[in-house]
Amino acid sequence: MTDVLVPAAGIDPQRWPGVAATPVYGMRGRIAAALFRRAAASLPLRVAYPDGTVTGERGPVMRLHRPEAFAARLGDAGLIGFGEAYQAGDWDCDDLVALLTVFAGRMATLIPPRLQWLRRFHGLRAPRSERNTPHGSRRNIQRHYDLSNDLFALFLDDSMTYSSALFDDPAEDLTVAQHRKIDRLLDGARVRAGSRVLEIGTGWGELAIRAARRGADVVSVTLSTEQRDLARRRAEQAGVADRIEVRLCDYREIEPVTLGFDAIVSVEMIEAVGEAYWPVYADVLHRHLAPDGRVALQMITMAHDRMLATRDSYTWIHKYVFPGGLIPSVPAVQAVAARAGLTVTGRHDFGADYARTLHRWRAAFQERRDQVTALGFDATFLRTWNFYLAYCEAGFAAGYLDVCQLTMGRTR
Structure with a gap:
């Protein structure tokens, strides 16, 4: 390429x-x-x-x-x-x-x-306008996820899943690997028929659809109008719209349900929360979780010493791709979760699979440059996103970045 x-x-x-x-x-x-x-x-x-x-x-x-x-x-x-x-x-x-x-x-x-x-x-230093207040978070999320559903469809697989897949074989179909990732999260959260599931960060609805197909009832929240609209359409097309409610809602504004949710699932969302709001995010998980419920998170991570060294940095990724975020370390998340009353019960790291996922995305993006341009994106955007996808793939290939799934329960 x-x-x-x-x-x-x-x-x-x-x-x-x-x-x-x-x-x-x-x-x-x-x-x-x-x-x-x-x-x-x-x-x-x-x-x-x-x-x-x-x-x-x-x-x-x-x-x-x-x-x-x-x-x-x-x-x-x-x-x-x-x-x-x-x-x-x-x-x-x-x-x-x-x-x-x-x-x-x-x-x-x-x-x-x-x-x-x-x-x-x-x-x-990051601009004050990119702080993840409720208003700032909406603006930050919309800058990336509301670019165009058609843009993301050009390089994502048919499941429209924008997070690391979990491969059994490096050459296997990307959608199969994405479903394996989702199913592992749902299993970790013990999602089954009758489960009340809260999803923080909708994506384009694939996780909610797979949970609903298990017989669960799902409330999914997002700040992206583009994602909300497409997730709702995809739920209807899958025949599970009666089990999925997609809300345009900040995680801090989620309405509680009686006795809490049996499962809370959040995929690569905590990176966008910002360090200052990690305790708030953890408190939300604890507050909405049923006494015997389970949390399943998937998150991009970096080594704790590197996180501490770069936590105040304003990077190219912040400026051009994901404003307002910070990639956490596992120890940092464990500490924040513990203070909120949550205990980590399981962990699975699979950073090499993210490098493979990004390689697939970038290849598809490169092959469809003309279609990206036809959507109204200019040549500088093409170079920007080529660099973004390559930059991320390199981070995982070098081991500078990792990705993991954590399961949690209430501390007893």
Whole structure:
């Protein structure tokens, strides 16, 4: 999957102000260029410059088309600038995942310890508007999930499941692997005929449909109008609409039911909650759970020390893909859950399966570029989402990120 170069001149400054505007190549840029050369020399990659110079002896080739623009962005905004340089076409790579996997594997040590103080010059803070208040959460979720149902349908499988699958065989059908993931969560939450199920984060309805087919009654909440509408239509088409209620509702505003829900299921939702609201989220789980009920969560995770080191960072992913979130560590979630009165009863990690899932999504996205464009998305969007999907796949392939399913019950 070779990535097509897009000239910076073709970027819409209204839609992509941070990409269209290249910072001046000054002192910061020169320092960034020197640090990048030093870091690249210690990694298994090659860097090709416009004059024909190629540094390094092995690994994927990073082609710098505009070295000064690349360094200026890097010096101005650190890793955000690194991503924006790709969006702008300042650099390219024929095997983007391989290149980003190299960087992800050395993320904590790319900058020498004695130079870590330089981070403060480009350590951007998240805008206050992206805080996950009830109003902020709606805006953050809508920025991503309300882009277009048709867009997501172009690269997701037929189940419209936007989270890691669980593979029995790397080559198996993606929908089969997605159903295995869902069924494992439902089994962990002990969902059966007659169960009252609360789903926090609807997606496009596949988990609710599979729970309803078991004979459960499901209340599912989402902040995305696009997801709500399609999930309702899919429930009707599946013949289980009488067992599923999809609400446009913040998790903090869920109405209680008598005796609580027998099962609460939430898939890759806690990452969007934000650290400041993790205790609130855990309290919601506890408050709505029946005395003998079970919680089943699927969540993207990172090592606890990396979470602590990056918890205040404002990243490229925040700026362009998922505003307001933070990937937790398992110990952090366990601690928050324990304070809310919940005890972890089971855990299953399967990060390699997320790398496989993302590989499938990115391949489908690349194959359907023309259809993405036909939906009204421009060339910079194509590069942005290609980088996003490759960036995430690399994180899981390198082990920098993981994904796990946790089951919980009330602490006795």
